[in-house]
Amino acid sequence: MPDIKFLSKAALLDKTVIIDGKPTKVLGLASFRTEPRGQGIGKHSLRAMEDIARRKGYAGIFYFCFDDVKGFYLKCGHYLLGRRGDKNIMASFPAKSVEVTEEW
Ligand SMILES: CC(C)(COP(=O)(O)OP(=O)(O)OC[C@H]1O[C@@H](n2cnc3c(N)ncnc32)[C@H](O)[C@@H]1OP(=O)(O)O)[C@@H](O)C(=O)NCCC(=O)NCCS
DSSP, rough: OOOOOOOOEEEEEEEEEEEEEEEEEEEEEEEEEOOOOOOOSSHHHHHHHHHHHHHTTOOOOOEEOOHHHHHHHHHHTTTEEEEEEEEEEESSOSSSSSOSSSOO
């Protein structure tokens, strides 16, 4: 096992969700983590993912998160779109309404 000093790991999924009544292609973010934490790696990684989404023609990054990390994403300028069970529905873009029909 190599001695890893900095780690940023995430899965980016090709997804379609209903945003403001319209099917919208989004880059679904899952299993995101950084090591060490609190060093700015998360914020920079999100920016890089937003850039990938933009270049590939997605509306943006879309994901679900628990309450304990919601503040991180809001600090990064993302939006709280709603609630799904015990998780928040978040995205890098604002929306009036959101509907998730696909399995994640
Ligand atoms: C959540 C996570 C990805 C954030 O990455 P990070 O590299 O620690 O975050 P950063 O250092 O880039 O922080 C950016 C800003 O968010 C703030 N922040 C970080 N974690 C926070 C949290 N849980 N709640 C509120 N604010 C938070 C930082 O203080 C920083 O604020 P600043 O810009 O005013 O200095 C990382 O802590 C992590 O891997 N956590 C464990 C796994 C996890 O919960 N992943 C999310 C699954 S949805």
